[in-house]
Amino acid sequence: MKIEVRDVVKSYKHKTVLKNITFTMEGPKIIGFLGHNGAGKTTFLNLLAGLIATTDGTILVNGDNVFNTPSTLRDICFIAESGNFQEEMTIAQALKANSFFYPKWDEQLAQRLLQVFALNPKEKVRSLSKGMVSALGIITGFASNAAITIFDEPYIGLDVAARSMFYDLLIDQQIDNPRLYILSTHLIDEASELFEEIFILQEGQLLLQKTTDEWHKHIVAVKGNATDVAAAIVDLEIIDQHMFMQEMTAIVHTGGHPIEGYNVTLESVSLQDMLVYLSKQKARSGK
Template identity: 80%
Template sequence: MKIEVKNVSKSYRHKEALKNISFTIEGPKIIGFLGHNGAGKTTFLNLLSGLISTTKGNISVNGENVFNVPLTLRDICFVAENENFQEEMTIAQTLKANSFFYPKWDGELAMELLEVFALNPKDKVRSLSKGMMSALGIITGFASNAGITIFDEPYIGLDVAARNTFYDLLIEQQTDNPRLFILSTHLIDEASKLFEEILILHEGQLMLQKTVEEWHENIVAVKGNPSDVEQAISGLKIIYKHTFMQELTAIVFTDGQSIEGQNIMLEPVSLQDMLVYLSKQQKERAIK
């Protein structure tokens, strides 16, 4: 599967949610799609799923536009954070309805996962707790067998054991039935080991797209006296800079270059660290 995003913007009445973003994703692969609340993640996922149209630009899957093209949309399963299912239907009716929409639906897998998550197929959706609703969404995503399967905060209300079950199932599914999984989550420390590629949206723009290998090899925090750090990172792509207590922290993309200098420290940058830095940057802008 190949997703191509070309110069996409999405505006609402008082806000530009996405600002001229362009990128390409190819699978099978597990993608970490990250960013703070308001970064534009859910807006983009709704666009990719054909639920809303772009203001400008185009999104295509294997060369076909995603908006208003039923054949393309049948190979995209979007499990949103909420409001995935009709409240008056039972779990069994919900899964049956989904089986009509997704041509590669795996009914046997759906039944197995009902037992894994201890869901009663006779229960109505309206009676389910948040955790049970999340479990039903997870079951739908895996059983859909859609070439592009999207999970947006898929485990709200689930305990640690159930979340670990989801991670195990994700790895198992990617081994047995490879596809393009897109996972958007705030539980980054838990999920980061699953990702093969990472995209970070920040304030409606694509800030970063790197494979996990590129991340570990090329993204580093440089800390120290401001003048020494500035000299050491000269010519490098700067992702973020912050000064605190006369110490400058700069997150940079080295592109394979070595960083040398006196009175500086080099530290690895985790995904969680990156989002913390971006949050600080956002607050600093708001204060100014």
């Protein structure tokens, strides 16, 4: 599957949420789609799922405009943070309704996962805990067999063991039935090892798009005394910098250029730390 995002803008009355973003996603692959609250992640995912229209620009899936092609939408399963199921339905009815929409629905997998997550198919959605609703969403996403499967904060209310089960299922499903998974989550330390490619939105714009290998080469922490660090990072994009005791740390995007010949230490930067730095940027800008 290939997703082409071309100059996409999404505006509401008094706010532009997405600002002329352009990028390409290709699968099968597990993609981490990340950013702080308000970065525009969920808005974009709603656009990709055809639930809302762009203000400007286009989103193509295998060359077809997603918003105007109903057949394409059957290849996209979007499990949102909430509101995925009608509350008056039973679990069995909710799964049955989804089975009619997704042509590659795997009923056997759905039934097996009901047992894995200990859900009673006769229970109504309105009576479920947050964790149980999340489990129902996870079951729907996997059983849909949609070529593009999107999970937006999929495990609210689930404990560590259940989240671990989700990660294991994701890996197993990708091995057995490869597809393009897009995972948006705040539990980045837990999920980061799953990602093959990383997209980060910041203030409605695409800040970074890197494979996991590229990430470690392009995003680094430069540490040393202030003079040495300042010399080493000249002309590099500075994401964050701070002093602790007598040592300066600068988080930089190297653009692939090696930092050599300076009296500094280079360290890797975790995805979780990167999002913390971006949140600091947002706070300092007052946005």
